[in-house]
Amino acid sequence: MDSLRSTHWLSLPHLQATMEPKFIAFFAIIVASAHLVDAQFQQACAALASQLVIPNTTIASTSFVAAGTTLTFPGVDPSCGTPSQVVSSDLCRVVLTVATSDRSSTAMEAWLPSNWTGRFLSTGNGGIGGCIQYTDMDYGSSLGFATTGSNNGHSGQNGTAFLNNIEVVKDFAWRSLLTSAVVGKQITDDFYGRPHDKSYYLGCSTGGRQGWKMAQDFPDVFDGIVAGSPAFAWNSLMSWAGMFQSPHFIDAELLNQCDGLDGAVDGIIEDPALCNFQPGALICAPGQTSACLTSKQAETVSAVFAPLLADGILVFPGLEYGPGLVALIFEIYSATQFLFTDNWFRFAVFNDPAFNASVLTPDEILFALKSNPGDIQAFSGDLSQFRDRGAKILHYHGQQDQLISSANSNRYYDHVSQTMNLPHSSIDEFYRFFRISGMEHCGGGPGATFIGNVENAVASLDPNQNVLTAMVRWIEEGIAPDTITGTAFINQTKALGVDFQRAHCRYPFHNVFTGKGDVKDPTSWECVL
Numbered sequence: 001m002d003s004l005r006s007t008h009w010l011s012l013p014h015l016q017a018t019m020e021p022k023f024i025a026f027f028a029i030i031v032a033s034a035h036l037v038d039a040q041f042q043q044a045c046a047a048l049a050s051q052l053v054i055p056n057t058t059i060a061s062t063s064f065v066a067a068g069t070t071l072t073f074p075g076v077d078p079s080c081g082t083p084s085q086v087v088s089s090d091l092c093r094v095v096l097t098v099a100t101s102d103r104s105s106t107a108m109e110a111w112l113p114s115n116w117t118g119r120f121l122s123t124g125n126g127g128i129g130g131c132i133q134y135t136d137m138d139y140g141s142s143l144g145f146a147t148t149g150s151n152n153g154h155s156g157q158n159g160t161a162f163l164n165n166i167e168v169v170k171d172f173a174w175r176s177l178l179t180s181a182v183v184g185k186q187i188t189d190d191f192y193g194r195p196h197d198k199s200y201y202l203g204c205s206t207g208g209r210q211g212w213k214m215a216q217d218f219p220d221v222f223d224g225i226v227a228g229s230p231a232f233a234w235n236s237l238m239s240w241a242g243m244f245q246s247p248h249f250i251d252a253e254l255l256n257q258c259d260g261l262d263g264a265v266d267g268i269i270e271d272p273a274l275c276n277f278q279p280g281a282l283i284c285a286p287g288q289t290s291a292c293l294t295s296k297q298a299e300t301v302s303a304v305f306a307p308l309l310a311d312g313i314l315v316f317p318g319l320e321y322g323p324g325l326v327a328l329i330f331e332i333y334s335a336t337q338f339l340f341t342d343n344w345f346r347f348a349v350f351n352d353p354a355f356n357a358s359v360l361t362p363d364e365i366l367f368a369l370k371s372n373p374g375d376i377q378a379f380s381g382d383l384s385q386f387r388d389r390g391a392k393i394l395h396y397h398g399q400q401d402q403l404i405s406s407a408n409s410n411r412y413y414d415h416v417s418q419t420m421n422l423p424h425s426s427i428d429e430f431y432r433f434f435r436i437s438g439m440e441h442c443g444g445g446p447g448a449t450f451i452g453n454v455e456n457a458v459a460s461l462d463p464n465q466n467v468l469t470a471m472v473r474w475i476e477e478g479i480a481p482d483t484i485t486g487t488a489f490i491n492q493t494k495a496l497g498v499d500f501q502r503a504h505c506r507y508p509f510h511n512v513f514t515g516k517g518d519v520k521d522p523t524s525w526e527c528v529l
Contacts, residue, residue, distance in 0.1 A: 041114055045092035048191055054183055056099040065093045073134070077156030080131030088142035090114040094187055098179050100153065104167035106176040108150035110187045111137050117144035119472070120188050120196040122181045122222070124203020124210040126442075128340045129172060130154040130161070136202060139455035143468070146196065148184030152176045152206075159343030166374065169348050173374030174213045181214075181221050198475055202468055204228035204442040204453060205404065208395075212412075213378040215393050219386035224471040225393040228453050229404055229442050232378040232412060233316060235368040237404060238344045239360055240308045240316040253282050258321055263513030268438040268447050271510035272320035272399050273410065277305065310362035315369070317407035322400035322438075348373045379412065381419025387430040394432055394471050394481065396453065396504075398439025400446075409433060413507050424508055433507040434467075434484045448486030448502040459487035459494075482506065485522055503527075
């Protein structure tokens, strides 16, 4: 393997060193690289299966995959929704299974690109998480990261495998990601014939929770973590699920009360924490029968934004205010998110398939918090070990998130500040949190939401506009991101061109329109405390 170091497919780390001042150009070269992969790379890939020695591991295959190939995954559970993936870069694909106990295992893959930069990247999961995120794996490998992903210890978007098997719960909570990172690093180093330079993590939602779990409990695994819309405080989040109905005229009143608080009436609420929406303004006047609410309906709308309490204990903060959220809660939470709650309480918390999770009592909620199956909660405020080894974390959350209240991310940041007794200026040295106005869960929405957090939301590889490359620059050049500039395309379609951009502030700063210039111009806004 060492003989391969001198070949052209390993030459880009040297190129990186010579182009560091031109960071964007370097990543552009990685993406645009179209050279023919030599036979030596392909032969090394084919031989890798016989060379790897990893305890408790079964190697299913190692195969060369040419850029442009469409991979299909016939063995993947249909609930994962990943029938195929176009591969962007020439790579060596490793498919394997690692036993994590005598009654659990994790399926994982490693994608080793021919244009390797010396960097390693682990990717996370979503939902109740038994699905490899192939789009994230392609995103990472296309940028020259040796990239890994796992099925989080079970198959499909359900928790049935948790029933009476705490080992599978542990895999879902933390062990599958830890295993895939450790094994993935060994595969990477063995294949390329030298140790990787830096290790990174990228994930959103459940993937965000996984990233925070690593930072809190396994601080030595990653140098840089990008964790979005995190489902941390997992047991609390699973307790916070409901079904709501909403007429759309509520949006107009919500915007009427809150849109202008940031200085611009543009359909986007920059800081929902400043909004104190009063649905009582929509209660029907005598004789009014349309575009209004009954008193009971107004109470229901208020409940959407109220915190969940159990015996007076705060379990989870309420949803933050944003247009469309009440309707989205009814449309999505009652189906997708309640499936997660139902599966978690039936199969992981109570080990009872007949348990009724549709109406949780305070005692049941508090039992879930106390038992904390698999140690999944991930809400420790002590990041001192992570900080002390020089690691960094970039946290983002959409302010129009319809699945996980963005207020919980604010709460976590403040929890870190209080636990570590640090002002935000000191936290900035290792942890930066960006609130993305107008972003729904992990992407989409009316705001400037293209920030490079996933493959289909890349507007630029410029670290000022891309959370993944921003993390790389922070770790490797010491330049921390002050803002993340997001892009909004017309109808969220790149081919139609840019609609506007906005520089999203790091918490606790928030955006305010200066009153000068165009609201679509990012320079017309400023970050203020």
